[in-house]
Amino acid sequence: MTYLINDCNHWISYHLIEELLNSGKKVEGLKNEEKDDHLLMFFGRNSNFTVAHDYKTKHYHAVISLQYPLTNVKTEKTHIVNPINGHNKVEGESYIHAPLLFGEWMPMDEKGMYINNKFIPFNSESFLTKSIYIKDFTKVFVQWMQKENKNQELQIISKNDKSKRVKLENSLYLSDNEPIEKQLSQVIEHYTMYRKIYERK
Numbered sequence: 350m351t352y353l354i355n356d357c358n359h360w361i362s363y364h365l366i367e368e369l370l371n372s373g374k375k376v377e378g379l380k381n382e383e384k385d386d387h388l389l390m391f392f393g394r395n396s397n398f399t400v401a402h403d404y405k406t407k408h409y410h411a412v413i414s415l416q417y418p419l420t421n422v423k424t425e426k427t428h429i430v431n432p433i434n435g436h437n438k439v440e441g442e443s444y445i446h447a448p449l450l451f452g453e454w455m456p457m458d459e460k461g462m463y464i465n466n467k468f469i470p471f472n473s474e475s476f477l478t479k480s481i482y483i484k485d486f487t488k489v490f491v492q493w494m495q496k497e498n499k500n501q502e503l504q505i506i507s508k509n510d511k512s513k514r515v516k517l518e519n520s521l522y523l524s525d526n527e528p529i530e531k532q533l534s535q536v537i538e539h540y541t542m543y544r545k546i547y548e549r550k
Contacts, residue, residue: 355419445505
C-alpha cells in the first residue's frame with residue numbers, strides 16, 4: 350500500500366509524509382522542481398520513503414495533492430487539500446478543506462506567518478481563532494483517509510473559530526491537543542534553530 354504525495358517538498362506535504370511514515374505506510378514523493386528540496390533530506394534514511402520517478406507506470410493506494418489534482422496517475426483515491434476554486438471535481442476525488450495551518454517549516458518570521466504572500470501576525474485574531482497546528486491536522490487527516498471516503502468533501506474547522514458554526518455532515522471541528530501558545534512557542538524555537546534553512550525557502 351503506497352501513497353504518492355505531490356509537491357512533496359512543500360512544508361505541508363512534509364508533515365503529511367511524516368505522519369504517513371509514522372503510521373507504517375510506504376510513501377513516494379513527487380518533487381516540485383521550482384522549490385528547494387532540503388526538507389526531503391529528513392526522510393533520507395527511512396526505507397519507506399522514495400522520490401517518485403516513474404509514477405505514471407505504477408498504481409497507488411492514494412494520491413495526495415495540494416490545491417491541484419495530479420493527472421494521469423493510476424490510483425484508487427485522490428485527495429486534494431484546499432482545492433483551487435473552479436476545479437471541476439471528477440470521479441474518485443475527495444476534497445479536504447483545511448483551516449489556517451501553522452507549523453514547522455512554514456514561511457514565517459518571529460512575528461507571524463505568510464500565506465500566499467499575505468502576512469498573518471501571530472497575535473492577530475485571525476491566527477488565534479482560525480489556525481490549527483499542522484501535526485493535529487495531519488493526524489486527523491491520515492486517520493480519515495483510512496476510511497472509505499471516495500468522492501467526499503471534508504471541512505476541518507478550528508473549534509475556536511466562531512464564524513463557522515455550521516452543522517454539516519462533512520464538517521469536523523478540531524481542537525488543539527495543546528494550548529496554541531505552547532505549539533507556537535515550539536514552532537518559533539524551531540525557526541530560531543533552523544533560521545538559515547527557513548530563509549532559503
